[in-house]
Amino acid sequence: MAMKVALLGCGVVGAEVVRLLQEQADELAARIGTPVEVGGIAVRRLGRARGTGLDPELFTTDAMALVTRPDIDLVVEVIGGIEPARSLILAAIKNGKSVVTANKALLAEDGAAIHDAAREAGVDVYYEAAVAGAIPLLRPLRDSLAGDRVKRVMGIVNGTTNFILDRMHTQGAGFTESLEEAQALGYAEADPTADVEGFDSAAKAAILARLAFHTRQVTAADVHREGITGVTAGDIASAEAMGCVVKPLAICQLSEDGSSVGVRVHPAMLPREHPLATVGGAYNAVFVEAESAGRLMFYGAGAGGAPTASAVLGDLVAVARNRLAGTSVAEGGHDTGLPVHPMGDTVTRYHLALDVADRPGVLARVAEVFAENHVSIKNVRQEGHGDDAQLVLVSHRAPDSALDATVRRLRALDTVRSVxxxxxxxALNNAD
Structure with a gap:
C-alpha cells in the first residue's frame, strides 16, 4: 500500500517537491520499500496555474482537514512562518502523522514544544531543509557527532548576505548596488529585511546551537543579532589590508569553561586562510570544531527551490522508512540545560577605525582608554590626512562588554572626531 503525503504549500519549494516526487517515484519507492504518493496539497487559493500535472482535485484550501485525514501518513510543511504552520504541524502530530518541515522560524521559536509533542505521539519531525538548504548538516550534528563534544559551529547560513558582501569585496560595489543585484537575480526578496538585518540567520543559529550543544534553552530571541547594512567600502578595504575578508557569520560557541553557550550573528573579518573566507556568491558553508573529530566543513547551495526540495525529499525518505519499520527518532529528550550567556561575556576581538586629530599624544590617549578597560592592542596602523589622521587598531581577545565599553569611551574623547x-x-581557532 502506498504511503500518502500531504503537502502544505505549493510555492517555489513545494512545486519542486511535487516534481521530484513525480520524476523519482520509482527510485523513491525502491529506497523506502513502498510507493509514495501525494494525497493532497493545501494552498491559499484554488484555480491558480501551478504546473504540477496533478489532479486539480488534490488541491484544497482546508489545510487542517488535510493534515488530520486518516489516510495521510506524512505531512510536508513548506508554507513558512509561525501560524498557521504551528497549529497545522501540532494537529498532524496529534493525529499520528510524521512531519517534514523547512520552517526555520517556527523551529527556532517553538522547536522544543514541537519535539515534545512528536515524542509523546511516537512520530518523527525532520527539518534538514530549515538550515543551509541542500547541505547535509543537521543530521550529522544530531547523529554523527552525538558521541563527540562540539566546541564551535561557525558558518555562512544566508546566501543573500554572502552574495552582497562578496560583490562588495570582489567587484568594489556598494551595499545598495549589491543588494539590487541580489534582488534582480532572485537571491533577495523585495523586502530584504529578514536577510540583511540578520533575522534569517538568527533563526538558523538557534537551531544549530540546540543541536550542537544538546540544549533546549536557545531560541531566536536569545541570539545576538547584527545585520550587514552598516558594512562600508572602508570596512572591506581595511579587511583586505589585514589579509581578511568580511563575511556574514553565525557563531555558536561553547564557553571556555563549558558552562554556557554563546550564539551570535554579525558580519566579521576572517583571515583569507580560513576555509569560510573562500565561500563566494550565494553559497552557504558551516565550519564545525569538535573535540575528537577536529575541524569539519559543510559546503553547498543554501537556498533555492531545487536544493531545498532535495533536503525535504531526503527527510521524507528517512521518515517514511521509520514509519514503515514502526519506529521514530525522538529528539530533545535529553537536555544539557546549558544556558545562553549574554553577548557581553563572549570573548572576541575588535577592529576599530578612528578618525582623530593628527597631533602628539592622541595615540597615547587612545591606548590609555584600552588599558583602562583591560583590553590590550594587538596592532595599530596610522595614516595621516593633513590635520586629521586615521588610526586602525585590532585588539587582543577580550570580553565583548570590555570592548564595547572601550568604543563608547573612545567616542567621548575630544581628540576622536568619529569612530x-x-x-x-x-580567527581559525580561539587563540590570537
Missing amino acids: ASVMRVE
Whole structure:
C-alpha cells in the first residue's frame, strides 16, 4: 500500500517537491520499500496555474482537514512562518502523522514544544531543509557527532548576505548596488529585511546551537543579532589590508569553561586562510570544531527551490522508512540545560577605525582608554590626512562588554572626531 503525503504549500519549494516526487517515484519507492504518493496539497487559493500535472482535485484550501485525514501518513510543511504552520504541524502530530518541515522560524521559536509533542505521539519531525538548504548538516550534528563534544559551529547560513558582501569585496560595489543585484537575480526578496538585518540567520543559529550543544534553552530571541547594512567600502578595504575578508557569520560557541553557550550573528573579518573566507556568491558553508573529530566543513547551495526540495525529499525518505519499520527518532529528550550567556561575556576581538586629530599624544590617549578597560592592542596602523589622521587598531581577545565599553569611551574623547568602523575579527581557532 502506498504511503500518502500531504503537502502544505505549493510555492517555489513545494512545486519542486511535487516534481521530484513525480520524476523519482520509482527510485523513491525502491529506497523506502513502498510507493509514495501525494494525497493532497493545501494552498491559499484554488484555480491558480501551478504546473504540477496533478489532479486539480488534490488541491484544497482546508489545510487542517488535510493534515488530520486518516489516510495521510506524512505531512510536508513548506508554507513558512509561525501560524498557521504551528497549529497545522501540532494537529498532524496529534493525529499520528510524521512531519517534514523547512520552517526555520517556527523551529527556532517553538522547536522544543514541537519535539515534545512528536515524542509523546511516537512520530518523527525532520527539518534538514530549515538550515543551509541542500547541505547535509543537521543530521550529522544530531547523529554523527552525538558521541563527540562540539566546541564551535561557525558558518555562512544566508546566501543573500554572502552574495552582497562578496560583490562588495570582489567587484568594489556598494551595499545598495549589491543588494539590487541580489534582488534582480532572485537571491533577495523585495523586502530584504529578514536577510540583511540578520533575522534569517538568527533563526538558523538557534537551531544549530540546540543541536550542537544538546540544549533546549536557545531560541531566536536569545541570539545576538547584527545585520550587514552598516558594512562600508572602508570596512572591506581595511579587511583586505589585514589579509581578511568580511563575511556574514553565525557563531555558536561553547564557553571556555563549558558552562554556557554563546550564539551570535554579525558580519566579521576572517583571515583569507580560513576555509569560510573562500565561500563566494550565494553559497552557504558551516565550519564545525569538535573535540575528537577536529575541524569539519559543510559546503553547498543554501537556498533555492531545487536544493531545498532535495533536503525535504531526503527527510521524507528517512521518515517514511521509520514509519514503515514502526519506529521514530525522538529528539530533545535529553537536555544539557546549558544556558545562553549574554553577548557581553563572549570573548572576541575588535577592529576599530578612528578618525582623530593628527597631533602628539592622541595615540597615547587612545591606548590609555584600552588599558583602562583591560583590553590590550594587538596592532595599530596610522595614516595621516593633513590635520586629521586615521588610526586602525585590532585588539587582543577580550570580553565583548570590555570592548564595547572601550568604543563608547573612545567616542567621548575630544581628540576622536568619529569612530568610523567597528567590526569583530574571528580567527581559525580561539587563540590570537
